[in-house]
Amino acid sequence: MMDSLRTAANSLVLKIIFGIIIVSFILTGVSGYLIGGGNNYAAKVNDQEISRGQFENAFNSERNRMQQQLGDQYSELAANEGYMKTLRQQVLNRLIDEALLDQYARELKLGISDEQVKQAIFATPAFQVDGKFDNSRYNGILNQMGMTADQYAQALRNQLTTQQLINGVAGTDFMLKGETDELAALVAQQRVVREATIDVNALAAKQPVTEQEIASYYEQNKNNFMTPEQFRVSYIKLDAATMQQPVSDADIQSYYDQHQDQFTQPQRTRYSIIQTKTEDEAKAVLDELNKGGDFAALAKEKSADIISA
Template structure:
């Protein structure tokens, strides 16, 4: 048998088949080996190789495709940012349970995927952002300016205060990536336009008013008719989701709050503070700055030797002219510089620090000059620069006495941080000894075990309302294992360790328990239908030729005429206004009728007797220009959305909802 099998799998056909099978398995194996067999991405955007744009999605050599990934860390950061925005927008009405839905998670994920799609498109288009563009963006940022001008000291100080702190090189990279990402969508958005006829039509629509007659119907009387058992059972079965008891948990937790810890450390003495001052003296020094201007003679990347030589000679000639008595360096820069960012200002670069803001050859040359000096040509990746050093601002520092209170405060904060970290660390060590109970660990570190619950996602309060605590409390790991959590940070120097004591899954409440609620829902539905039926009956009478005014008089309804109701105004109410402008324009001599349900549940019936278009002559040129800009922005935004949607169809996008 083995010999027959060997005979059947011999020959060039079998060899070819095996070869074809080996290729994809080899790539899969290499990828698995290099990636360690784990994948923390929640989405991946892949594009075919640049040399085969039409490669099919099923092509096995996907490792040759270009790709961008959305990591779990990126998703968590994006989702938390969306959560905070929603919390700020809704205030006390914010419901963590309503936000923690798959739809919201997928919405955030799609936004991140769109960003990766644009990043990939920018890279495939070969978009590059110059150093000059990055410098210009940073220099124009108001946060880095003092008296309207870029201030290097403020720039470095602002970066140092970020969490985590950023170096100028890191920040420049972030800005370069942002500019690269924004270039294509900005170009598309700027292409939006609006014709004069479009604006005229929009002005007529936006300025439209309608003459209406309206009658308010009284609320339908409360329904008190009997509800049968069969109706109750049918409603309960058809609206089962309305009568479910939400998932709930009961927690025990240990609260480690640095604000409540007694600071037992002795105050730092003068010697310790002075030593720290000497060790960190550079913190209190502002760097030397130089007020500079330059003229750039640009050299294209990859230029030949002759082109570079010509640029160097031109720069040398400009340097010689700038050194002539009475020469105007600013005028020379305006006439000859290739740096679009500084040319109009006569080559002014404002104050420059030796901190990497400029490229190294530029900074090295500038900080080797004397005030008033004109440099020889300085070569960088952009070409040749002629530098003018106009003024030197020496660095200066604060004395120990000036910063003593700041040092003492920092020392106290450091001691408090150390005490908090020590206590939190000891608690974790004790918990690891017995992760199925918090009592022994809490007793060992002198903290109480507290209890909260039962609560659901909707009813969480106190420490449980913190999003991170709420997420952990209902996580499968804590619910199923019954073990203590890792420390959960709920604020600065404030964390909790929790353990689920009891878990009750979401479940349907028995009909007997919610019977009264079901009856109330049935009767409320009957009342709502009765109110709508009353409004429909009036609409039927209008269709047969009765006027709303006569109907209101006969039925003793509150009514009135409202001429010139403007579009979008909250009058008579937002709901009625929306309904009024949703009905068709009436034919000559006719009316168009409609109805609107109000917040009270009652209905209003109205008729539109006349439509008045917006008056073009009342729009000023400034208002027309502003409207045109808004339309162009909307058109541009729609075009960007369409562009991204088209790219998403071309690229291969994989989402891992199980990782959210």
């Protein structure tokens, strides 16, 4: 397939066609492809429609990418209406570029197999954990992008097809006659050079400069006479790996025995009380406990003060 692509790319006619496609887009701009707001698509390139949903997904993906890259700085850009309008236009321009390249790739009968798409997904570092493809991470990233697996696979297929086209055209060895003439002239060119040695110190000695002129020049060019702030630091490098000392169990026990107060806390005792209104009720509760009754259940049922139980 790549051989046929290179053959096609070397055709002067196809090169001209490819150039016309790109130049026509540059000259006419996006407006040549935009249709009125009453339609269900954001743009139409020849007979290929770019749906509003496709455009919004691409815009949201670009916005999420910028937010992750810029962090808090992105909120300032997002608040700028002019910037966001320009960003939307750039995303639409990119979709139109991709549509043009996709159409030309289909004319050359270029294509990417399902297996190639699959291998490209598996090889994407963003979808890997410890160097291996992770399906959960893959699905999580697609959810963040607002895309299904089929949508992402198709977008990747289009991208790989476009890259195949670009590589085929950029990798051709074909050169126009004008290009070869310019290259030959550049390689064969000659220069005539005359040299002269100028004694700067002698010239400077002939130029009288007053103290006032020196001070004035210094004031106007202070930055040229300043050096960045510098620091001299003294430090001791401590490497835990080289300072480790073997410690036996006996040494650990001895240190513990000598510093027990550092590893102990004063004893604390917490009491739970079942408070009754009469002595008879207290005896009845005690009998229940002696018989194996559950303290918590009896406290909840019998105690007059639930909080202290």
